[in-house]
Amino acid sequence: MTQLVMILMSVNVYAQCKNKAEPPGTAQGEFSINGVKVQVTGDGDGNSTASNNIPVKICEGETVTLKNTINATSTTGVNYWLMPVAQYNSLSVPPSTPSTASASYNTIGGDASITINTSSSWYTGPGIYVITQGDNSGNGTTSDYHHACQVIEIIKPSTPVATYSVCGGDLIRLKLEADPNNNYDEYNVTFSAVGSLFNPTFNVKPTSYPQTVSSGPIPDNFDRIITIVGQSKTGTCPAPTYTSPSISMTGNTIARPLISSITGTATSSEFEMAVFAQNNIQRKVFMRDPLTTVNYDYTNPVSNYTSTSTTTFDKVRVIVPNANRQYCFRTEAVDANCPITTNVNLANLSTEEVCTTPANLAMVNSAVQVSWLRALTNVTGGVYNDYRVERLLTDGVTIDKFFPAINNISTLTLTDDDVVCGKDYIYRVITNYGQKSTSQLLTIKATSTKPLAKIANVFADVQATNNLINVKGFFESGTDEPTPTEMLEYRFYRADSYNGSYQFLQATVPTTNTIDDATADINKQSFCYYMTWKDLCDRESVPSEKVCSIFLSSSVSVINWTPESSFSIATDFYRVNKIDPATRLVIKPLANNLKNTYAFNAQGLPDSEGQVIYLQIEAKPITGSISQNTHSNIVRIYRPSLLLSPDAFTPNNDGVNDQFIVYGRFVQKLKMSIYDRWGNPVFYGETDNYPNNSQLGWDGTLKNGEKALQGMYVYKLELEDATGQMITKEGTLFLTY
Numbered sequence: 001m002t003q004l005v006m007i008l009m010s011v012n013v014y015a016q017c018k019n020k021a022e023p024p025g026t027a028q029g030e031f032s033i034n035g036v037k038v039q040v041t042g043d044g045d046g047n048s049t050a051s052n053n054i055p056v057k058i059c060e061g062e063t064v065t066l067k068n069t070i071n072a073t074s075t076t077g078v079n080y081w082l083m084p085v086a087q088y089n090s091l092s093v094p095p096s097t098p099s100t101a102s103a104s105y106n107t108i109g110g111d112a113s114i115t116i117n118t119s120s121s122w123y124t125g126p127g128i129y130v131i132t133q134g135d136n137s138g139n140g141t142t143s144d145y146h147h148a149c150q151v152i153e154i155i156k157p158s159t160p161v162a163t164y165s166v167c168g169g170d171l172i173r174l175k176l177e178a179d180p181n182n183n184y185d186e187y188n189v190t191f192s193a194v195g196s197l198f199n200p201t202f203n204v205k206p207t208s209y210p211q212t213v214s215s216g217p218i219p220d221n222f223d224r225i226i227t228i229v230g231q232s233k234t235g236t237c238p239a240p241t242y243t244s245p246s247i248s249m250t251g252n253t254i255a256r257p258l259i260s261s262i263t264g265t266a267t268s269s270e271f272e273m274a275v276f277a278q279n280n281i282q283r284k285v286f287m288r289d290p291l292t293t294v295n296y297d298y299t300n301p302v303s304n305y306t307s308t309s310t311t312t313f314d315k316v317r318v319i320v321p322n323a324n325r326q327y328c329f330r331t332e333a334v335d336a337n338c339p340i341t342t343n344v345n346l347a348n349l350s351t352e353e354v355c356t357t358p359a360n361l362a363m364v365n366s367a368v369q370v371s372w373l374r375a376l377t378n379v380t381g382g383v384y385n386d387y388r389v390e391r392l393l394t395d396g397v398t399i400d401k402f403f404p405a406i407n408n409i410s411t412l413t414l415t416d417d418d419v420v421c422g423k424d425y426i427y428r429v430i431t432n433y434g435q436k437s438t439s440q441l442l443t444i445k446a447t448s449t450k451p452l453a454k455i456a457n458v459f460a461d462v463q464a465t466n467n468l469i470n471v472k473g474f475f476e477s478g479t480d481e482p483t484p485t486e487m488l489e490y491r492f493y494r495a496d497s498y499n500g501s502y503q504f505l506q507a508t509v510p511t512t513n514t515i516d517d518a519t520a521d522i523n524k525q526s527f528c529y530y531m532t533w534k535d536l537c538d539r540e541s542v543p544s545e546k547v548c549s550i551f552l553s554s555s556v557s558v559i560n561w562t563p564e565s566s567f568s569i570a571t572d573f574y575r576v577n578k579i580d581p582a583t584r585l586v587i588k589p590l591a592n593n594l595k596n597t598y599a600f601n602a603q604g605l606p607d608s609e610g611q612v613i614y615l616q617i618e619a620k621p622i623t624g625s626i627s628q629n630t631h632s633n634i635v636r637i638y639r640p641s642l643l644l645s646p647d648a649f650t651p652n653n654d655g656v657n658d659q660f661i662v663y664g665r666f667v668q669k670l671k672m673s674i675y676d677r678w679g680n681p682v683f684y685g686e687t688d689n690y691p692n693n694s695q696l697g698w699d700g701t702l703k704n705g706e707k708a709l710q711g712m713y714v715y716k717l718e719l720e721d722a723t724g725q726m727i728t729k730e731g732t733l734f735l736t737y
Helices: 002-010 085-089
Strands: 026-028 030-033 036-039 056-059 063-068 074-084 103-107 111-115 127-138 143-155 162-167 171-176 186-192 201-204 211-214 225-231 241-243 259-264 270-276 281-288 303-307 313-319 328-335 359-364 367-372 386-392 399-402 413-416 424-432 436-438 442-445 457-463 468-474 487-495 503-508 514-517 528-535 552-555 558-561 571-579 586-594 599-601 612-621 630-638 642-644 663-665 667-675 681-687 711-721 726-735
Touching (some): 085 127, 201 211, 259 328, 281 313, 457 528, 468 528, 558 612
Parallel strands (some): 026 143, 259 436
Antiparallel strands (some): 030 063, 063 111, 225 241, 281 328, 386 424, 424 442, 487 503, 487 528, 558 599, 711 726
16 A cells, blocks of 8 residues: 555646536546547546546647547536646636636637647647536437536747767667756657668657667668657657768677786785777676686676777776785676667677786795695686796886796695895785786785894904994804894993993994994093994894903003903903004013013113003903904103211211212202201202212211211202102201211
């Protein structure tokens, strides 16, 4: 019941015949319009599907003949009224007199001829109108009033609008477009040619637009002209005729498409087929999943396109549901002007199919493993030849490495161990059937489980000339030493003591295995270091052995240096070098082959070495890979001047201790003053060149030339050493004869 109501509601109802219930009631009437009978099946009974409520199209300018068709033995009169539908709907009963209608036509003979034009008082232009019939007739026994009505749509005739195509060279397909000019009930369509015996004509009654009309196969190649005449339902519409220009019947020959390859794109589920091109020919692409079906569903193409390529092959993109599964494709050539929407034309179907080659990459034991799905053996038009794996450069085009062809169809993996950790690699797999099936471009960053070699040789060398510490490391020759192309960087760490907290200091490029640490205060303390390295996977090696710079300090004439080794291997011995303070170059070694010794007393060195000496420690590693010695900072040693004086002297001219003379070391200038016990000066002497006048002294003679009395005297010595430092010494001496 619900379905019926929905159908009834979908009908476009313009009017319902009005019921006239007087004498003796209303009975069903009927009449014809230009010979087409109108029969009311439900006169005034509320049945909205009465056929008279579905508009009959009548053209403006058309003459219609209305005729009473009821079977009656007597008729006293038949009347027809015409009025706009809105006016008719405003009535409560059917019109019965001309005063209630826009136009009334009375006929006894049963026919009324009416021309639809603007001269009629009831006609206001194209639109919906109602024709009402009323009569008073009987069948010889009873007398009844018969009533009927019919909704009409008056249209303004216009030239039909159509397009056409020549299909496959022997058929014309006409399309009546969805256009306001196409408002006829039906059309007469003729495909005619001068001199041809084949001129098909069709009567077309569209239910919707656009409406397609096919000429059917035309057996000759005469040029054709299409004529279209629109008609109303009554069939006498004075409509303009559509006439096409002359149509050539020489069409394209459709070639069976050829598929040469299928190639994965940058999108994992997208592939590109290379299909032989034929300009302006429509193509359909069909897909099947070999795991679920052997046959294609030719009613459901996965892609439609028109070949317009001016090159040899079209590039046709298709999307697969799952990039990790295999899918196969065939194509069909279809006339682009006249596509077939159902079934498939086997004569225009590609004789070959192409199937995708899903592939994957994985890292296995520091090598790239390429894997792919097995080639199908039941590929239409193709026989398996081989697999080929290619490694590409980063441009995704240039071949970086070739691998041997794989002829065994069951071999589905290839291992590439020629890879560097952290580097990106691009691969593709090609299955050759005759047609070529290429996987997507697959990219992987190489990783590794291989242990990273330890930096075996490290040392820290103080470069006093530049006030920095040079730290350098390198691998042991003959080990798994990485090449610079396998490295990301060297890394340097520093602490303030051997067992202190090491902090990251600096990283260098793989070709630079050394740093100059200018942030270290070489004259303050020792600094300790270790090194690591990172591979391209950002993995960091274990730390090297710790090394510490040699820090040299002094206390008066004694020097001390830190015992921690400046080499990752043991220290063989230390050397004490005398340094030129201006050039900071070694003048000469002062002590050599000092083993397990970390101090040196410079006081015992000959005076010829000078009062101020600049010293540096040089360390030599034990025999091994490190051949470079390391050094400490430079310290300045000040050896105190030494002034010795006797407690007594005997000026008796016996040649022994006849003068009060002082003995000095590193003395440059000397002033000597001597006083008696009462503070009176008895002697004064001085020299500015003590090394050449070391016999300066008092022989016991007073200023008046007399011998001084035996007894105690006070002396005061003022000296300036080689560094310009002033020293004063006071004391007593005893003069005796």
